[in-house]
Amino acid sequence: MATQHSRAAARLMISPAVGVLLIWMIVPLAMTLWFSFQQYNLLYPDRTGFAGWDNYRYFVTDFRFGAAIRNTLVLVLGVLAITTIGGILLALLLDQPFRGQGIVRLLVLAPFFVMPTVSALVWKNMFMNPVNGFFGHIAQAFGAQAGFDFLGQAPLMSVIIMVAWQWLPFATLILLTALQSLDREQIEAAEMDGAGAWSRFVYIVLPHMTRAITVVILIQTIFLLSVYAEILVTTNGGPGTASLNLPFLVYLASIVDNDVGMGAAGGVIAIILANIVAFFLMRAIGKNLET
Amino acid sequence: MARAVSARRSLLTGILAWTIGLVIFFPILWIVVLSFKSEGDAIAAPLAMLRAPWTFEAYAEVQERSDYFKHFWNSVVISVGSTLIGLLIAIPAAWAMAFVPGRRTKDLLMWMLSTKMMPAAGVLVPMYLIFRDFGLLDTLAGLVGVLTLINLPIIVWMLYTYFKEIPGEILEACRMDGADLKREILYILAPMAVPGIASTLLLNVILAWNEAFWTLRLTASDAAPLTAFIASYSSPEGLFYAKLSAASVMAIAPILILGWFSQKQLVRGLTFGAVK
Incomplete structure:
Protein backbone atom coordinates (compact mmCIF):
# COMPACT_ATOMS: atom_id res chain seq x y z
CA MET A 1 0.00 0.00 0.00
CA ALA A 2 2.72 2.40 1.00
CA THR A 3 4.89 0.89 -1.68
CA GLN A 4 2.21 1.48 -4.28
CA HIS A 5 2.23 5.12 -3.32
CA SER A 6 6.00 5.46 -3.22
CA ARG A 7 6.36 3.68 -6.56
CA ALA A 8 4.15 6.27 -8.17
CA ALA A 9 6.20 9.04 -6.56
CA ALA A 10 9.42 7.40 -7.72
CA ARG A 11 8.15 7.21 -11.26
CA LEU A 12 7.29 10.88 -11.10
CA MET A 13 10.78 11.74 -9.83
CA ILE A 14 12.50 9.72 -12.53
CA SER A 15 10.41 10.90 -15.46
CA PRO A 16 12.07 14.30 -16.13
CA ALA A 17 15.50 12.69 -16.46
CA VAL A 18 14.16 9.89 -18.65
CA GLY A 19 12.13 12.36 -20.69
CA VAL A 20 14.94 14.71 -21.64
CA LEU A 21 17.37 11.87 -22.31
CA LEU A 22 14.81 10.13 -24.48
CA ILE A 23 14.36 13.27 -26.56
CA TRP A 24 18.12 13.82 -26.67
CA MET A 25 18.65 10.28 -27.91
CA ILE A 26 15.81 9.95 -30.39
CA VAL A 27 15.51 13.35 -32.10
CA PRO A 28 19.11 13.89 -33.32
CA LEU A 29 19.53 10.20 -34.09
CA ALA A 30 16.36 10.09 -36.16
CA MET A 31 17.39 13.28 -37.94
CA THR A 32 20.88 11.93 -38.70
CA LEU A 33 19.36 8.76 -40.13
CA TRP A 34 16.82 10.77 -42.14
CA PHE A 35 19.41 13.16 -43.60
CA SER A 36 21.74 10.30 -44.43
CA PHE A 37 19.19 9.09 -46.97
CA GLN A 38 18.42 12.55 -48.37
CA GLN A 39 20.05 14.73 -50.97
CA TYR A 40 20.88 17.75 -48.89
CA ASN A 41 23.74 20.02 -49.82
CA LEU A 42 23.63 23.60 -48.59
CA LEU A 43 25.42 24.71 -51.75
CA TYR A 44 22.76 23.18 -54.02
CA PRO A 45 19.47 23.91 -52.25
CA ASP A 46 17.38 22.92 -55.29
CA ARG A 47 18.64 19.32 -55.28
CA THR A 48 16.47 17.51 -52.77
CA GLY A 49 14.73 14.20 -52.39
CA PHE A 50 15.46 10.63 -51.47
CA ALA A 51 19.05 9.65 -52.12
CA GLY A 52 18.96 5.95 -51.30
CA TRP A 53 22.38 4.71 -50.28
CA ASP A 54 24.15 7.39 -52.34
CA ASN A 55 25.41 9.38 -49.34
CA TYR A 56 26.89 6.26 -47.80
CA ARG A 57 28.47 5.33 -51.11
CA TYR A 58 29.95 8.82 -51.52
CA PHE A 59 31.25 8.84 -47.96
CA VAL A 60 32.80 5.38 -48.11
CA THR A 61 34.34 5.96 -51.56
CA ASP A 62 35.60 9.46 -50.67
CA PHE A 63 39.36 9.49 -51.15
CA ARG A 64 39.69 10.56 -47.52
CA PHE A 65 37.62 7.74 -46.03
CA GLY A 66 40.29 5.03 -46.02
CA ALA A 67 42.79 7.37 -44.40
CA ALA A 68 40.20 8.48 -41.84
CA ILE A 69 39.42 4.92 -40.74
CA ARG A 70 43.10 3.95 -40.64
CA ASN A 71 44.05 7.08 -38.69
CA THR A 72 41.17 6.60 -36.26
CA LEU A 73 42.36 3.06 -35.53
CA VAL A 74 46.03 4.05 -35.23
CA LEU A 75 45.13 6.97 -32.97
CA VAL A 76 42.93 4.89 -30.67
CA LEU A 77 45.29 1.91 -30.50
CA GLY A 78 48.40 4.07 -30.15
CA VAL A 79 47.03 6.11 -27.29
CA LEU A 80 45.60 2.99 -25.63
CA ALA A 81 48.94 1.21 -25.80
CA ILE A 82 50.85 4.15 -24.31
CA THR A 83 48.34 4.97 -21.59
CA THR A 84 47.52 1.41 -20.52
CA ILE A 85 51.08 0.12 -20.32
CA GLY A 86 52.39 3.43 -19.00
CA GLY A 87 49.49 3.61 -16.57
CA ILE A 88 50.16 0.15 -15.14
CA LEU A 89 53.86 0.90 -14.67
CA LEU A 90 53.19 4.32 -13.16
CA ALA A 91 50.51 2.96 -10.84
CA LEU A 92 52.91 0.25 -9.61
CA LEU A 93 55.57 2.90 -9.02
CA LEU A 94 53.29 5.37 -7.24
CA ASP A 95 51.95 2.57 -5.05
CA GLN A 96 55.41 2.16 -3.46
CA PRO A 97 56.17 4.19 -0.35
CA PHE A 98 58.43 7.20 -0.96
CA ARG A 99 58.79 10.78 0.17
CA GLY A 100 56.34 13.26 -1.34
CA GLN A 101 53.99 10.60 -2.73
CA GLY A 102 50.99 12.91 -2.54
CA ILE A 103 52.69 15.69 -4.48
CA VAL A 104 53.92 13.39 -7.25
CA ARG A 105 50.38 12.07 -7.58
CA LEU A 106 49.12 15.61 -8.13
CA LEU A 107 51.85 16.29 -10.70
CA VAL A 108 51.01 13.15 -12.66
CA LEU A 109 47.29 13.85 -12.50
CA ALA A 110 47.52 17.46 -13.70
CA PRO A 111 47.42 17.03 -17.53
CA PHE A 112 43.97 15.47 -17.29
CA PHE A 113 42.52 18.83 -16.24
CA VAL A 114 44.05 20.79 -19.10
CA MET A 115 41.43 21.64 -21.70
CA PRO A 116 42.08 19.94 -25.07
CA THR A 117 42.58 23.17 -27.01
CA VAL A 118 45.20 24.42 -24.51
CA SER A 119 47.02 21.11 -24.49
CA ALA A 120 47.11 20.88 -28.28
CA LEU A 121 48.25 24.48 -28.85
CA VAL A 122 50.91 24.30 -26.15
CA TRP A 123 52.35 21.10 -27.62
CA LYS A 124 52.13 22.45 -31.15
CA ASN A 125 53.83 25.78 -30.47
CA MET A 126 55.90 25.64 -27.32
CA PHE A 127 57.22 22.12 -27.79
CA MET A 128 56.86 20.76 -31.33
CA ASN A 129 57.59 23.92 -33.30
CA PRO A 130 60.88 23.06 -35.07
CA VAL A 131 62.38 26.54 -34.59
CA ASN A 132 60.95 28.13 -31.46
CA GLY A 133 59.68 25.04 -29.66
CA PHE A 134 61.41 23.41 -26.71
CA PHE A 135 62.51 20.34 -28.69
CA GLY A 136 63.64 22.58 -31.53
CA HIS A 137 65.82 24.62 -29.15
CA ILE A 138 67.37 21.43 -27.77
CA ALA A 139 68.16 20.21 -31.30
CA GLN A 140 69.69 23.60 -32.16
CA ALA A 141 71.80 23.47 -29.01
CA PHE A 142 73.27 20.25 -30.42
CA GLY A 143 74.12 22.03 -33.66
CA ALA A 144 71.11 21.15 -35.82
CA GLN A 145 69.65 23.79 -38.14
CA ALA A 146 66.16 23.23 -36.80
CA GLY A 147 64.44 20.63 -34.73
CA PHE A 148 62.32 17.78 -36.00
CA ASP A 149 59.17 19.07 -37.71
CA PHE A 150 56.74 16.97 -35.69
CA LEU A 151 53.49 18.21 -37.19
CA GLY A 152 54.81 18.25 -40.75
CA GLN A 153 56.74 14.96 -40.72
CA ALA A 154 54.80 12.86 -38.21
CA PRO A 155 51.44 14.54 -37.74
CA LEU A 156 49.50 11.53 -36.51
CA MET A 157 52.27 10.54 -34.12
CA SER A 158 52.28 14.10 -32.75
CA VAL A 159 48.53 14.01 -32.14
CA ILE A 160 48.97 10.64 -30.42
CA ILE A 161 51.60 12.16 -28.10
CA MET A 162 49.33 15.08 -27.20
CA VAL A 163 46.30 12.90 -26.54
CA ALA A 164 48.31 10.29 -24.64
CA TRP A 165 49.71 13.03 -22.39
CA GLN A 166 46.15 13.94 -21.46
CA TRP A 167 44.91 10.40 -20.89
CA LEU A 168 47.90 8.83 -19.14
CA PRO A 169 46.85 10.52 -15.85
CA PHE A 170 43.36 9.06 -16.19
CA ALA A 171 44.66 5.51 -16.66
CA THR A 172 47.20 5.93 -13.87
CA LEU A 173 44.68 7.29 -11.39
CA ILE A 174 42.14 4.53 -11.97
CA LEU A 175 44.70 1.73 -11.99
CA LEU A 176 46.28 3.14 -8.85
CA THR A 177 42.91 3.20 -7.12
CA ALA A 178 42.36 -0.41 -8.09
CA LEU A 179 45.84 -1.34 -6.93
CA GLN A 180 45.32 0.20 -3.52
CA SER A 181 42.31 -2.01 -2.86
CA LEU A 182 44.55 -5.07 -3.19
CA ASP A 183 44.85 -7.17 -0.06
CA ARG A 184 48.44 -6.70 1.20
CA GLU A 185 48.35 -9.93 3.17
CA GLN A 186 47.89 -11.90 -0.01
CA ILE A 187 51.11 -10.41 -1.38
CA GLU A 188 52.99 -11.07 1.84
CA ALA A 189 51.76 -14.65 1.94
CA ALA A 190 52.95 -15.19 -1.62
CA GLU A 191 56.29 -13.60 -0.75
CA MET A 192 56.73 -15.98 2.18
CA ASP A 193 55.93 -18.90 -0.08
CA GLY A 194 58.85 -17.80 -2.19
CA ALA A 195 57.07 -16.15 -5.12
CA GLY A 196 59.35 -13.68 -6.91
CA ALA A 197 58.35 -10.13 -7.85
CA TRP A 198 57.45 -11.10 -11.40
CA SER A 199 55.21 -14.03 -10.47
CA ARG A 200 53.57 -11.95 -7.73
CA PHE A 201 52.74 -9.38 -10.40
CA VAL A 202 51.49 -11.87 -12.97
CA TYR A 203 49.50 -14.14 -10.65
CA ILE A 204 48.17 -11.73 -8.02
CA VAL A 205 48.41 -8.07 -8.98
CA LEU A 206 47.46 -8.32 -12.66
CA PRO A 207 44.36 -10.50 -12.13
CA HIS A 208 43.23 -8.10 -9.42
CA MET A 209 43.54 -5.18 -11.84
CA THR A 210 41.92 -6.85 -14.84
CA ARG A 211 38.54 -5.21 -14.30
CA ALA A 212 40.04 -1.76 -13.87
CA ILE A 213 42.19 -2.23 -16.98
CA THR A 214 39.13 -3.28 -18.98
CA VAL A 215 37.21 -0.24 -17.80
CA VAL A 216 40.14 2.09 -18.59
CA ILE A 217 40.46 0.69 -22.11
CA LEU A 218 36.76 0.84 -22.88
CA ILE A 219 36.10 4.33 -21.47
CA GLN A 220 39.14 5.73 -23.22
CA THR A 221 38.11 4.13 -26.49
CA ILE A 222 34.73 5.89 -26.31
CA PHE A 223 36.46 9.25 -25.87
CA LEU A 224 39.33 8.55 -28.28
CA LEU A 225 36.97 7.62 -31.10
CA SER A 226 35.78 11.23 -31.03
CA VAL A 227 39.07 13.14 -30.73
CA TYR A 228 38.42 16.39 -32.53
CA ALA A 229 39.68 19.59 -30.91
CA GLU A 230 43.32 18.43 -30.90
CA ILE A 231 43.23 17.91 -34.65
CA LEU A 232 41.30 21.10 -35.39
CA VAL A 233 43.83 23.42 -33.74
CA THR A 234 47.02 21.62 -34.78
CA THR A 235 47.04 19.90 -38.16
CA ASN A 236 43.49 20.43 -39.44
CA GLY A 237 43.65 16.82 -40.55
CA GLY A 238 46.71 17.34 -42.72
CA PRO A 239 49.14 17.47 -44.31
CA GLY A 240 46.82 15.95 -46.90
CA THR A 241 44.90 13.31 -45.02
CA ALA A 242 47.77 12.29 -42.74
CA SER A 243 46.03 13.09 -39.44
CA LEU A 244 42.41 12.99 -40.47
CA ASN A 245 40.12 10.86 -38.30
CA LEU A 246 36.50 9.88 -38.64
CA PRO A 247 34.90 12.68 -36.56
CA PHE A 248 37.04 15.21 -38.39
CA LEU A 249 35.96 13.87 -41.78
CA VAL A 250 32.31 14.15 -40.69
CA TYR A 251 33.00 17.75 -39.72
CA LEU A 252 34.74 18.44 -43.04
CA ALA A 253 31.94 16.87 -45.08
CA SER A 254 29.02 18.47 -43.30
CA ILE A 255 30.29 21.87 -42.15
CA VAL A 256 33.17 22.70 -44.49
CA ASP A 257 31.87 21.04 -47.67
CA ASN A 258 28.26 21.83 -46.76
CA ASP A 259 27.14 18.32 -47.74
CA VAL A 260 24.68 17.60 -44.94
CA GLY A 261 23.58 14.27 -46.39
CA MET A 262 27.10 12.89 -46.71
CA GLY A 263 28.08 14.18 -43.28
CA ALA A 264 25.04 12.48 -41.79
CA ALA A 265 26.01 9.19 -43.47
CA GLY A 266 29.47 9.53 -41.90
CA GLY A 267 27.82 10.24 -38.57
CA VAL A 268 25.82 7.02 -38.77
CA ILE A 269 29.04 5.10 -39.45
CA ALA A 270 30.69 6.76 -36.44
CA ILE A 271 27.70 5.84 -34.26
CA ILE A 272 27.86 2.20 -35.35
CA LEU A 273 31.59 2.05 -34.57
CA ALA A 274 31.10 3.60 -31.13
CA ASN A 275 28.25 1.27 -30.33
CA ILE A 276 30.35 -1.81 -30.92
CA VAL A 277 32.73 -0.59 -28.21
CA ALA A 278 29.87 0.61 -26.03
CA PHE A 279 28.32 -2.85 -26.06
CA PHE A 280 31.37 -4.32 -24.34
CA LEU A 281 31.75 -1.39 -21.97
CA MET A 282 28.14 -1.71 -20.84
CA ARG A 283 28.63 -5.38 -20.14
CA ALA A 284 31.71 -4.67 -18.02
CA ILE A 285 29.92 -1.97 -16.03
CA GLY A 286 26.65 -3.89 -15.82
CA LYS A 287 28.37 -6.79 -14.08
CA ASN A 288 29.26 -4.45 -11.26
CA LEU A 289 25.63 -3.53 -10.66
CA GLU A 290 24.78 -7.06 -9.55
CA THR A 291 26.91 -6.84 -6.43
CA MET B 1 69.84 -4.85 7.48
CA ALA B 2 66.42 -5.28 5.92
CA ARG B 3 65.52 -1.77 6.95
CA ALA B 4 68.64 -0.33 5.31
CA VAL B 5 67.79 -2.11 2.06
CA SER B 6 64.21 -0.86 2.08
CA ALA B 7 65.30 2.69 2.91
CA ARG B 8 67.63 2.69 -0.08
CA ARG B 9 64.92 1.20 -2.23
CA SER B 10 62.44 3.83 -1.16
CA LEU B 11 64.99 6.54 -1.97
CA LEU B 12 65.48 5.13 -5.48
CA THR B 13 61.74 4.78 -5.96
CA GLY B 14 61.36 8.36 -4.83
CA ILE B 15 63.93 9.69 -7.29
CA LEU B 16 62.39 7.75 -10.17
CA ALA B 17 58.82 8.75 -9.28
CA TRP B 18 59.72 12.43 -8.84
CA THR B 19 61.56 12.46 -12.17
CA ILE B 20 58.63 10.95 -14.05
CA GLY B 21 56.16 13.19 -12.23
CA LEU B 22 58.13 16.31 -13.15
CA VAL B 23 58.49 15.23 -16.79
CA ILE B 24 54.73 14.73 -17.06
CA PHE B 25 54.06 18.04 -15.35
CA PHE B 26 56.75 19.86 -17.31
CA PRO B 27 54.59 21.31 -20.13
CA ILE B 28 52.34 22.99 -17.56
CA LEU B 29 55.31 24.30 -15.59
CA TRP B 30 56.84 25.57 -18.82
CA ILE B 31 53.83 27.66 -19.85
CA VAL B 32 53.67 29.15 -16.35
CA VAL B 33 57.29 30.29 -16.82
CA LEU B 34 56.69 31.53 -20.38
CA SER B 35 53.62 33.49 -19.31
CA PHE B 36 55.86 35.72 -17.16
CA LYS B 37 58.25 36.61 -20.01
CA SER B 38 58.04 39.20 -22.77
CA GLU B 39 57.04 38.00 -26.25
CA GLY B 40 60.58 38.40 -27.56
CA ASP B 41 62.11 36.41 -24.72
CA ALA B 42 59.46 33.70 -24.88
CA ILE B 43 60.78 32.36 -28.18
CA ALA B 44 64.44 32.48 -27.08
CA ALA B 45 66.41 29.32 -26.26
CA PRO B 46 65.41 27.85 -22.87
CA LEU B 47 68.46 29.06 -20.91
CA ALA B 48 68.33 32.59 -22.32
CA MET B 49 64.60 32.64 -21.75
CA LEU B 50 64.97 31.62 -18.11
CA ARG B 51 67.54 34.38 -17.50
CA ALA B 52 65.36 37.05 -19.15
CA PRO B 53 63.53 39.45 -16.82
CA TRP B 54 60.17 38.45 -15.39
CA THR B 55 57.15 40.53 -16.34
CA PHE B 56 53.36 40.64 -16.11
CA GLU B 57 53.16 42.11 -19.63
CA ALA B 58 51.47 39.09 -21.19
CA TYR B 59 48.77 38.93 -18.51
CA ALA B 60 48.11 42.63 -18.83
CA GLU B 61 47.85 42.32 -22.59
CA VAL B 62 45.49 39.35 -22.49
CA GLN B 63 43.28 41.19 -20.01
CA GLU B 64 43.38 44.37 -22.03
CA ARG B 65 41.79 42.58 -24.89
CA SER B 235 46.09 31.10 -36.42
CA PRO B 236 47.64 34.06 -34.59
CA GLU B 237 49.40 37.15 -35.86
CA GLY B 238 52.91 38.03 -34.75
CA LEU B 239 54.58 36.73 -31.62
CA PHE B 240 52.14 35.11 -29.25
CA TYR B 241 53.89 32.52 -27.03
CA ALA B 242 53.72 34.64 -23.87
CA LYS B 243 50.14 35.70 -24.50
CA LEU B 244 49.05 32.14 -25.31
CA SER B 245 50.82 30.96 -22.14
CA ALA B 246 49.16 33.58 -19.97
CA ALA B 247 45.72 32.88 -21.42
CA SER B 248 46.28 29.14 -21.00
CA VAL B 249 47.41 29.47 -17.40
CA MET B 250 44.34 31.52 -16.55
CA ALA B 251 42.11 29.05 -18.39
CA ILE B 252 43.40 25.91 -16.69
CA ALA B 253 44.36 27.15 -13.20
CA PRO B 254 40.87 27.21 -11.62
CA ILE B 255 39.99 23.78 -12.93
CA LEU B 256 43.36 22.29 -12.08
CA ILE B 257 42.91 23.33 -8.46
CA LEU B 258 39.33 22.02 -8.35
CA GLY B 259 40.52 18.80 -9.94
CA TRP B 260 43.30 18.25 -7.42
CA PHE B 261 40.74 18.56 -4.64
CA SER B 262 38.38 16.10 -6.22
CA GLN B 263 40.80 13.39 -7.34
CA LYS B 264 39.18 10.70 -5.17
CA GLN B 265 35.68 11.32 -6.48
CA LEU B 266 37.02 11.50 -9.99
CA VAL B 267 37.62 7.77 -10.19
CA ARG B 268 34.09 6.91 -9.18
CA GLY B 269 32.53 9.45 -11.50
CA LEU B 270 34.63 8.62 -14.54
CA THR B 271 34.19 4.87 -14.27
CA PHE B 272 30.47 5.05 -13.49
CA GLY B 273 31.08 3.42 -10.14
CA ALA B 274 32.89 0.45 -11.70
CA VAL B 275 36.12 1.28 -9.85
CA LYS B 276 35.99 2.74 -6.37
Missing part, protein backbone atom coordinates in the same frame (compact mmCIF):
# COMPACT_ATOMS: atom_id res chain seq x y z
CA SER B 66 38.55 42.93 -23.02
CA ASP B 67 37.17 39.77 -24.50
CA TYR B 68 39.15 37.53 -22.17
CA PHE B 69 36.78 38.07 -19.28
CA LYS B 70 33.77 37.63 -21.49
CA HIS B 71 35.03 34.17 -22.46
CA PHE B 72 35.99 33.34 -18.91
CA TRP B 73 32.52 34.31 -17.76
CA ASN B 74 30.96 32.26 -20.56
CA SER B 75 32.92 29.24 -19.35
CA VAL B 76 31.64 29.81 -15.82
CA VAL B 77 28.03 30.21 -16.94
CA ILE B 78 28.16 27.15 -19.20
CA SER B 79 29.88 24.79 -16.77
CA VAL B 80 28.10 25.86 -13.58
CA GLY B 81 24.75 26.42 -15.28
CA SER B 82 24.67 23.05 -17.02
CA THR B 83 25.78 21.33 -13.81
CA LEU B 84 23.09 22.96 -11.65
CA ILE B 85 20.29 22.22 -14.10
CA GLY B 86 21.64 18.68 -14.44
CA LEU B 87 21.58 18.25 -10.66
CA LEU B 88 18.03 19.58 -10.50
CA ILE B 89 16.87 16.89 -12.91
CA ALA B 90 19.16 14.14 -11.65
CA ILE B 91 18.76 14.35 -7.86
CA PRO B 92 15.10 13.24 -7.78
CA ALA B 93 15.78 10.53 -10.35
CA ALA B 94 18.85 9.11 -8.60
CA TRP B 95 17.04 9.38 -5.30
CA ALA B 96 14.07 7.38 -6.51
CA MET B 97 16.28 4.75 -8.13
CA ALA B 98 18.41 4.31 -5.02
CA PHE B 99 15.60 4.17 -2.45
CA VAL B 100 12.68 2.78 -4.41
CA PRO B 101 14.40 0.38 -6.79
CA GLY B 102 12.06 -1.41 -9.14
CA ARG B 103 12.57 -4.31 -11.51
CA ARG B 104 13.54 -1.93 -14.26
CA THR B 105 15.96 0.30 -12.33
CA LYS B 106 19.07 -1.46 -13.56
CA ASP B 107 17.94 -1.40 -17.17
CA LEU B 108 17.06 2.24 -16.84
CA LEU B 109 20.52 3.09 -15.49
CA MET B 110 22.21 1.18 -18.26
CA TRP B 111 20.05 2.87 -20.86
CA MET B 112 20.93 6.31 -19.49
CA LEU B 113 24.59 5.40 -19.71
CA SER B 114 24.14 4.24 -23.30
CA THR B 115 23.05 7.73 -24.36
CA LYS B 116 26.53 8.87 -23.33
CA MET B 117 28.05 6.52 -25.90
CA MET B 118 26.70 8.44 -28.86
CA PRO B 119 29.66 10.06 -30.63
CA ALA B 120 29.26 13.81 -31.00
CA ALA B 121 30.22 13.65 -34.66
CA GLY B 122 27.29 11.33 -35.25
CA VAL B 123 24.72 13.95 -34.31
CA LEU B 124 26.68 17.04 -35.33
CA VAL B 125 24.58 17.61 -38.44
CA PRO B 126 21.11 17.60 -36.84
CA MET B 127 22.29 19.54 -33.79
CA TYR B 128 23.83 22.18 -35.99
CA LEU B 129 20.62 22.51 -38.01
CA ILE B 130 18.38 22.55 -34.91
CA PHE B 131 20.54 25.25 -33.38
CA ARG B 132 20.48 27.25 -36.60
CA ASP B 133 16.72 27.02 -37.05
CA PHE B 134 15.92 27.89 -33.44
CA GLY B 135 18.40 30.76 -33.33
CA LEU B 136 20.48 28.98 -30.68
CA LEU B 137 23.83 29.16 -32.48
CA ASP B 138 26.32 31.13 -30.40
CA THR B 139 23.97 31.49 -27.41
CA LEU B 140 24.74 30.53 -23.83
CA ALA B 141 21.27 29.00 -23.40
CA GLY B 142 21.86 26.58 -26.25
CA LEU B 143 25.24 25.43 -24.96
CA VAL B 144 24.00 25.07 -21.39
CA GLY B 145 21.22 22.86 -22.75
CA VAL B 146 23.54 20.62 -24.77
CA LEU B 147 26.09 20.22 -21.97
CA THR B 148 23.32 19.42 -19.48
CA LEU B 149 22.14 16.60 -21.71
CA ILE B 150 25.65 15.31 -22.37
CA ASN B 151 26.58 15.08 -18.72
CA LEU B 152 23.20 14.12 -17.25
CA PRO B 153 23.93 10.36 -17.41
CA ILE B 154 27.18 10.84 -15.47
CA ILE B 155 25.42 13.00 -12.88
CA VAL B 156 22.64 10.45 -12.38
CA TRP B 157 25.12 7.61 -12.11
CA MET B 158 27.41 9.32 -9.65
CA LEU B 159 24.54 10.43 -7.43
CA TYR B 160 23.05 6.94 -7.61
CA THR B 161 26.26 5.30 -6.36
CA TYR B 162 26.45 7.83 -3.50
CA PHE B 163 22.78 7.60 -2.53
CA LYS B 164 22.95 3.81 -2.53
CA GLU B 165 25.44 4.00 0.29
CA ILE B 166 22.94 5.77 2.56
CA PRO B 167 21.44 2.96 4.65
CA GLY B 168 17.70 2.59 4.07
CA GLU B 169 17.15 1.43 7.66
CA ILE B 170 17.67 5.00 8.84
CA LEU B 171 14.56 6.01 6.96
CA GLU B 172 12.53 3.27 8.56
CA ALA B 173 13.75 4.25 12.01
CA CYS B 174 12.70 7.86 11.37
CA ARG B 175 9.26 6.81 10.27
CA MET B 176 8.86 4.70 13.41
CA ASP B 177 9.75 7.73 15.47
CA GLY B 178 6.97 9.60 13.67
CA ALA B 179 8.97 11.97 11.51
CA ASP B 180 7.02 13.20 8.50
CA LEU B 181 8.48 13.19 5.01
CA LYS B 182 9.56 16.80 5.16
CA ARG B 183 11.57 16.32 8.33
CA GLU B 184 12.90 13.03 7.10
CA ILE B 185 14.38 14.70 4.05
CA LEU B 186 15.47 17.91 5.73
CA TYR B 187 17.14 16.58 8.86
CA ILE B 188 18.20 13.05 8.05
CA LEU B 189 18.74 12.56 4.34
CA ALA B 190 19.95 15.93 3.17
CA PRO B 191 23.00 16.04 5.45
CA MET B 192 23.96 12.53 4.36
CA ALA B 193 23.53 13.32 0.69
CA VAL B 194 25.42 16.62 0.62
CA PRO B 195 28.95 15.20 0.23
CA GLY B 196 27.91 13.05 -2.72
CA ILE B 197 26.13 15.94 -4.39
CA ALA B 198 29.14 18.21 -3.83
CA SER B 199 31.59 15.83 -5.47
CA THR B 200 29.22 15.24 -8.35
CA LEU B 201 28.99 18.98 -8.85
CA LEU B 202 32.75 19.36 -8.77
CA LEU B 203 33.48 16.63 -11.30
CA ASN B 204 30.78 17.83 -13.61
CA VAL B 205 31.98 21.42 -13.61
CA ILE B 206 35.42 20.11 -14.60
CA LEU B 207 34.03 18.01 -17.45
CA ALA B 208 31.84 20.84 -18.75
CA TRP B 209 34.66 23.40 -18.47
CA ASN B 210 36.91 21.31 -20.70
CA GLU B 211 34.30 20.10 -23.20
CA ALA B 212 35.72 20.93 -26.61
CA PHE B 213 33.49 19.63 -29.35
CA TRP B 214 30.14 21.35 -28.96
CA THR B 215 31.65 24.47 -27.45
CA LEU B 216 33.81 24.83 -30.56
CA ARG B 217 31.16 23.93 -33.13
CA LEU B 218 28.12 25.74 -31.77
CA THR B 219 29.70 29.07 -30.83
CA ALA B 220 31.33 31.85 -32.79
CA SER B 221 32.07 34.79 -30.50
CA ASP B 222 29.26 35.94 -28.20
CA ALA B 223 28.86 32.68 -26.31
CA ALA B 224 32.36 31.30 -26.93
CA PRO B 225 33.91 29.89 -23.75
CA LEU B 226 37.64 29.60 -23.03
CA THR B 227 38.04 26.43 -25.10
CA ALA B 228 37.07 28.44 -28.19
CA PHE B 229 38.97 31.55 -27.10
CA ILE B 230 42.18 29.53 -26.81
CA ALA B 231 41.48 27.84 -30.15
CA SER B 232 41.60 31.26 -31.79
CA TYR B 233 45.36 31.21 -31.13
CA SER B 234 45.75 28.43 -33.71
